[in-house]
Amino acid sequence: MELQQNLSLVHEKIQRAAESAGKNAQNITLVAVSKTVDVDKIQQAIDLGVTDLGENRPQELKRKSEAIAASVNWHQIGQLQTNKVKYVVDRAVLIHSLDRVGLAEEIERQCVKKNIVASCLIQVNIGREPNKSGIMMETMDDFLKELSAFPHVKVKGLMTVPPIMENSQKQREYFRQMHQEFERLKQWEDKNVRMEYLSMGMSDDYVEAILEGANMVRVGSAIFGARNYHI
Ligand SMILES: *Cc1c(COP(=O)(O)O)cnc(C)c1O
Numbered sequence: 001m002e003l004q005q006n007l008s009l010v011h012e013k014i015q016r017a018a019e020s021a022g023k024n025a026q027n028i029t030l031v032a033v034s035k036t037v038d039v040d041k042i043q044q045a046i047d048l049g050v051t052d053l054g055e056n057r058p059q060e061l062k063r064k065s066e067a068i069a070a071s072v073n074w075h076q077i078g079q080l081q082t083n084k085v086k087y088v089v090d091r092a093v094l095i096h097s098l099d100r101v102g103l104a105e106e107i108e109r110q111c112v113k114k115n116i117v118a119s120c121l122i123q124v125n126i127g128r129e130p131n132k133s134g135i136m137m138e139t140m141d142d143f144l145k146e147l148s149a150f151p152h153v154k155v156k157g158l159m160t161v162p163p164i165m166e167n168s169q170k171q172r173e174y175f176r177q178m179h180q181e182f183e184r185l186k187q188w189e190d191k192n193v194r195m196e197y198l199s200m201g202m203s204d205d206y207v208e209a210i211l212e213g214a215n216m217v218r219v220g221s222a223i224f225g226a227r228n229y230h231i
Contacts, residue, residue: 003041006223007048010206014217017210028210029197031075033220035060036227039067045223046070054096054218058084065091077159077218079133082106090114096159096199096218099123099133101143104150111152119156121199124181126174127163134160137181148190157197157216158182162205172208175200179213 010030018025033054034042042053042064055061056078065074076092082103088095089110098104098120107118122143125134135143147153158181162174178200186195201209203222210217221227 002225003044003223004048006225007045007050010219010222013207014210017207021211021213023210023215027215029216031077031199031216031218032223033077033202033218034064034224035078035220037224039064041224043068043070046072050223052093054220058087061091062087075218085110089118090116093119094156094197095120097121097123097133098153098155099125099135101146104147104153108150108152117152117154119154121157121159121197122155124158124160124178126160126178129163132161137177140181140185144185144188144190144193148192151192153192155193155195157195157199158185159197159199161202162200168205168208171205172212175205175209175212175214182213 014028014030015025018028029052031052031054032045032050035056052073052075054075054077055064058076061074061076073093074091075094075096076088077096080095080097080103085106089107095118111118123134124137125132128136147155158178160178162171165171179198182195182198197216198214199216199218200214201217203219206217206219
């Protein structure tokens with residue numbers, strides 16, 4: 001019951017934010033972040049219409065995607081260690097956290113082995129936070145050029161987790177910068193780069209993110225309730 005109410009509220013807020021941004025809410029993908037959530041509850045969410053699920057631990061993504069029969073889109077969000085790529089490369093529709101050349105190299109290697117391609121988002125450290133992963137914005141062009149060495153790695157957009165801000169205007173400024181970069185890179189000439197998804201906004205800020213141009217939001221606790229522990 002609570003899950004249903006939470007989901008309705010999130011959909012309603014996405015709808016309103018999309019309208020304010022002059023967009024069709026159907027073009028905004030809601031990724032329900034199910035980290036720490038058990039399979040039964042995830043199944044309930046699927047029964048309520050959830051189509052996209054996000055996990056931050058590769059082995060959990062593997063385990064849950066094998067336990068759940070429904071055909072849903074699994075997203076790998078959050079830091080991805082090179083030695084864990086093998087668990088997600090053929091299970092995730094999108095890897096949201098491509099942030100270094102070494103990771104692209106391993107994704108390429110696993111893709112060649114399995115004869116597949118992997119769709120990825122480039123994670124940007126928009127707030128330049130020392131402890132956060134993601135590339136710095138000014139290195140974007142060089143990074144994209146380096147990725148052209150990996151033809152099985154398809155860049156489909158950008159992702160960010162901005163700094164936690166008291167001031168939502170400042171927060172929106174980060175989202176705005178991401179959107180500008182996303183629009184700029186639509187002109188990038190490389191057949192392996194195609195800007196389709198701008199993944200930003202979590203439980204506390206997905207409305208602001210949509211108002212600034214996000215077309216993919218990653219919402220966990222606002223759907224599944226507060227997590228007992230933070231990961
Ligand atoms: C946990 C997580 C989310 C969802 O966070 P909530 O605040 O629970 O909505 C989104 N993105 C990433 C990368 C996460 O790790």
